[in-house]
Amino acid sequence: MWSTDSQFLRSQPSTHPLAASPSISNSIYSPDHGGVGNLRAWFSYEELAEATDGFSGSNLLGEGGFKCVYKGLLADGREVAVKQLKIGGSQGEHEFRAEVEIISRVHHRHLVSFVGYCISEHQRLHVYQYVLNNTLHYHLHCEGRPVMDWATRIKVSAGAARGLTYLHEDCHPRIIHRDIKSSNILLDDNFDAQVADFGLEKLAMDSNTHVTTRVMGTFGYMAPEYASSGKLTEKSDVFSFG
Structure with a gap:
């Protein structure tokens, strides 16, 4: 995981009811x-x-x-x-x-x-x-679900792509998700996509390729160059999205 030594998590007094625990900052x-x-x-x-x-x-x-x-x-x-x-x-x-x-x-x-x-x-x-309409994986693969029509598939794909574009281009620093897959794309009642599960994301601190010794993600969705070398870029998410 990336460093959390940011001033963003500013120090607070220890008057919070749970802050007495010595194991918690x-x-x-x-x-x-x-x-x-x-x-x-x-x-x-x-x-x-x-x-x-x-x-x-x-x-x-x-x-x-x-x-x-x-x-x-x-x-x-x-x-x-x-x-x-x-x-x-x-x-x-x-x-x-x-x-x-x-x-x-x-x-x-x-x-x-x-x-x-x-x-x-x-x-x-x-x-x-709470997002009402379950995940893309549920609608594509669960037994008994009606076949998702192409217009809806394109709508979901475009929405997920816009979410990823925001993470990669509009966040400062940029964010690489690292675990894009159909079960991490939630759908609302209008079948608008919402990318979920930021437990594996990685901040890209600069434009250079980031190398991590801790490869995380889901087999089958993971970019081969990331899995083999630990080199992480936005292209890793693009591979998973594809």
């Missing part, structure tokens, strides 16, 4: 629950447990190598998707902080909307707007 907290940087909301673990009915299996939306995602209903009536990271300890905190910093600066109609976050002991959670 105080810089992630805002004492008035206003969040970090321009994040809109901080949630307690208890709030999210209640919203998801105790992270019930009946609310499980999906599961990956590093996360489980649950549907939740907040006290104010908003439907959300709660992503619970599986990684614990210092590595989990590092990746959580990195992801929080990225998501807080990304806003586009074709990227899933971030609502807030929670950090408690070894628990790391993100809260996103």
Whole structure:
């Protein structure tokens, strides 16, 4: 993962109710629950447990190598998707902080909307707007689904491409997603695409090829030059998109 030593995660006093834990950096907290940087909301673990009915299996939306995602209903009536990271300890905190910093600066109609976050002991959670119409993978591959017509396929492809273009060209620094695949493209009720899951993204600090010793992504979608050499560029996402 890329470095999180940014002034964006500015230091906060230790008056936050969860900041007393010595295993958690105080810089992630805002004492008035206003969040970090321009994040809109901080949630307690208890709030999210209640919203998801105790992270019930009946609310499980999906599961990956590093996360489980649950549907939740907040006290104010908003439907959300709660992503619970599986990684614990210092590595989990590092990746959580990195992801929080990225998501807080990304806003586009074709990227899933971030609502807030929670950090408690070894628990790391993100809260996103719930997207009603499941994933592109679901509509293309699940049994019993009607065949998606070409006009809808083109609409979804164009929307996902616009989301990626924003990450690659309009974010500063640029963002490389690293895990573009059909299950990470969510669809709303109008079949507008929203690119999701920024758990593997990489900030491109300059125009040079970035080399990482930690190759991450999904086999079959991963660009061969990235898989073999660790050289990461926007073209890696373009290969996955194709």
